Amino acid sequence: xxxxxxxxMIGQVLVSGVLAGALYALVALGLALIFGVMRVINIAHGPxxxxxxxxxxxxxxxxxxxxxxxxxxxxxxxFVVGLLLQRTLVFRVVGAPELSSLLxxxxxxxxxxxxxxxxFTSNLRTIEYITGSWIVGGLALSKxxxxxxxxxxxxxxxxxxxxxxxxxxxxxxxxxxxREVAMVCGIDVGRIHLLTFGLASALAAAGGGLLAVIVAIxxxxxxxxxxxxxxxxxxxxxxxxxxxxxxxxLLGLVEQLASLFLTTQLSEVVAYVLLVLVLLVRPSGLLxxxxx
Amino acid sequence: MLPRAAFLIGLVVVxxxxxxxxxxxxGYGVRAGLQMFMWIALAGSWNLISxxxxxxxxxxxxxxGIGAYAGAILITTAGWAWPLAALAGGAAACLLALLIxxxxxRLKGPYFAIAMLGLNEVLRALVSYFEGLTGGGSGLSLPTxxxxxxxxxxxxxxxxxxVAATYLIVTSRFGLxxxxxxxxxxxxxxxxxxxxxxxxxxxxxxxxxPGIAGALTARDQGYIEPISVFPLIVTVTMIVxxxxxxxxxxWGPVVGAVALFVIQEIVWARYPHAHPLxxxxxIVAVVLLMPRGVLGLLQLRYRLPRTI
Numbered sequence: 065x066x067x068x069x070x071x072x073m074i075g076q077v078l079v080s081g082v083l084a085g086a087l088y089a090l091v092a093l094g095l096a097l098i099f100g101v102m103r104v105i106n107i108a109h110g111p112x113x114x115x116x117x118x119x120x121x122x123x124x125x126x127x128x129x130x131x132x133x134x135x136x137x138x139x140x141x142x143f144v145v146g147l148l149l150q151r152t153l154v155f156r157v158v159g160a161p162e163l164s165s166l167l168x169x170x171x172x173x174x175x176x177x178x179x180x181x182x183x184f185t186s187n188l189r190t191i192e193y194i195t196g197s198w199i200v201g202g203l204a205l206s207k208x209x210x211x212x213x214x215x216x217x218x219x220x221x222x223x224x225x226x227x228x229x230x231x232x233x234x235x236x237x238x239x240x241x242x243r244e245v246a247m248v249c250g251i252d253v254g255r256i257h258l259l260t261f262g263l264a265s266a267l268a269a270a271g272g273g274l275l276a277v278i279v280a281i282x283x284x285x286x287x288x289x290x291x292x293x294x295x296x297x298x299x300x301x302x303x304x305x306x307x308x309x310x311x312x313x314l315l316g317l318v319e320q321l322a323s324l325f326l327t328t329q330l331s332e333v334v335a336y337v338l339l340v341l342v343l344l345v346r347p348s349g350l351l352x353x354x355x356x
Numbered sequence: 357m358l359p360r361a362a363f364l365i366g367l368v369v370v371x372x373x374x375x376x377x378x379x380x381x382x383g384y385g386v387r388a389g390l391q392m393f394m395w396i397a398l399a400g401s402w403n404l405i406s407x408x409x410x411x412x413x414x415x416x417x418x419x420x421g422i423g424a425y426a427g428a429i430l431i432t433t434a435g436w437a438w439p440l441a442a443l444a445g446g447a448a449a450c451l452l453a454l455l456i457x458x459x460x461x462r463l464k465g466p467y468f469a470i471a472m473l474g475l476n477e478v479l480r481a482l483v484s485y486f487e488g489l490t491g492g493g494s495g496l497s498l499p500t501x502x503x504x505x506x507x508x509x510x511x512x513x514x515x516x517x518x519v520a521a522t523y524l525i526v527t528s529r530f531g532l533x534x535x536x537x538x539x540x541x542x543x544x545x546x547x548x549x550x551x552x553x554x555x556x557x558x559x560x561x562x563x564x565x566p567g568i569a570g571a572l573t574a575r576d577q578g579y580i581e582p583i584s585v586f587p588l589i590v591t592v593t594m595i596v597x598x599x600x601x602x603x604x605x606x607w608g609p610v611v612g613a614v615a616l617f618v619i620q621e622i623v624w625a626r627y628p629h630a631h632p633l634x635x636x637x638x639i640v641a642v643v644l645l646m647p648r649g650v651l652g653l654l655q656l657r658y659r660l661p662r663t664i
Contacts, residue, residue, distance in 0.1 A: 105466040107414070107473070156644055163538075166412045166469050167599070168643045174592055175636030182629060287588070291474035298467070329485050336471075336478045343467055344459045 077324050081317035083209045086216040089312025092296035094267035096308050100240035101260045102158045104165040108173040110286030116142050116269025117276040124191050131193050135273035139266040146265025150258050180283040188280040212274040219270050295339045378505045386508050392617050393511040394569050399597035399609035400518035401565035405558050407603035410538035415472035418479050419449035419566035421585040427571025428496050442571040449567025450560050457559040462552050483582045495581030507576045518565045523606045596635045599642045602649030607664050
């Protein structure tokens with residue numbers, strides 16, 4: 065632990081933090097969308113990410129498809145799963161007390177994880193498609209992580225362009241600002257809810273698919289991601305979509321710094337302490353956001 | 357008055373029967389009774405924070421686990437008697453609840469639920485990290501001692517205490533204030549209720565039971581490890597029990613715990629791997645179809661008082 069910290073190590077930590085942070089931002093954006101539009105915290109967000117990882121894994125291992133090309137397929141698959149979940153179950157608790165939506169999505173979440181365990185066992189699975197690193201200016205860039213970063217950053221950028229510039233994206237933002245006013249403007253709020261849940265599930269699936277290329281996957285991988293996505297939203301400010309970007313980068317950096325100065329074993333503890341500290345000091349998020 | 361008298365007589369009969377059972381019961385029967393008491397205490401404790409105030413705790417197993425570790429460490433390294441160690445387990449759980457509740461309950465909204473969801477992972481990581489104290493992943497063995505019958509009575513007393521506490525709270529002004537927070541927290545604040553301290557008090561109360569139950573379970577089983585005392589399924593089970601019986605009621609968690617425990621022992625024991633799927637389905641079904649649980653349905657149909 066008493067290794068001297070060199071500038072190169074700091075550089076490495078910054079790079080690794082940014083690489084991880086883009087993935088956090090991508091996944092958290094989905095959770096933030098559902099929360100913004102429906103006021104529902106989707107506890108099943110992490111398990112949906114896990115499903116995306118499994119779709120990617122099986123496309124790669126069964127058909128030999130390039131895993132990065134399998135990611136869009138996983139996104140489409142989970143988009144449909146999200147539509148079905150919203151259409152059959154979740155829409156019933158939109159507008160209900162928070163307790164109902166939390167418990168409902170919690171029930172969905174443990175059922176999804178258990179179904180996956182029953183179907184595919186709890187064995188760890190890995191995609192060994194791309195290994196090794198590029199050395200750039202004395203810094204090692206893991207090939208898999210760098211490509212995943214490029215994908216995650218592009219998808220996040222695409223999602224922002226969609227939200228900012230398309231009619232549908234504007235309708236989603238309008239609904240999250242005020243459901244009633246959106247209705248008065250002729251927006252079919254039920255349809256927006258449906259699309260938002262599908263879109264958020266697709267974003268989670270993208271995160272899961274990219275993650276499957278980087279690390280080993282297993283059915284219980286999702287729980288931590290629900291928690292971390294929420295932490296990213298809290299860091300950025302609830303209801304503040306660009307805040308998710310900042311929050312994601314910040315979480316990535318803090319975790320990497322913690323693994324440099326402490327140990328990787330405690331990275332979840334560090335994330336937790338971060339959440340508690342932010343809630344104590346600045347509950348509206350670092351950029352400030354709408355109070356909930 | 358008559359149904360009330362019949363209810364009280366029935367209650368006394370059940371309590372007496374349970375009290376004399378260990379005298380002639382089998383070892384398996386006593387162990388099963390002990391577990392049933394444990395589930396009543398756990399489901400009832402979850403109900404105190406989540407059923408009464410509406411703040412969902414997804415990590416109540418953390419208090420069970422911290423109680424188990426505190427109790428086990430005090431018994432093995434400090435040589436405490438187990439009843440004392442059980443109380444210390446409850447105290448440790450309350451201390452943890454204070455640490456989590458202070459930052460997370462000041463805010464309205466889902467912060468508390470998510471913080472409790474993450475707590476589980478964190479504690480498991482911490483227990484594995486501080487191996488010197490906890491034995492790490494290889495676990496902690498307690499000196500052998502056959503105290504199942506004694507623990508049966510203590511666990512039974514704990515279950516009774518949780519139910520009695522719930523009754524006292526539900527019928528008190530304190531309980532009314534908690535339920536006001538559940539129905540409309542802004543209105544509660546406007547009426548002058550110090551919502552933060554009320555929520556915190558309910559949370560501390562709800563942590564004590566699982567802490568004691570954890571220490572008792574550690575003593576009874578004689579061996580603990582991170583996976584055995586922090587499993588997510590314990591939280592899931594207590595939530596399912598309280599929801600199924602009827603959250604926010606006095607007897608709902610008891611009904612849910614007894615019904616689901618018995619069904620689980622008889623029917624589902626053959627499919628242990630599918631328990632989470634089943635519990636997840638029950639949670640979804642209860643939330644959508646009977647949000648007030650079995651007891652809530654009975655209350656509506658037979659005009660029973662709120663305080664059952």
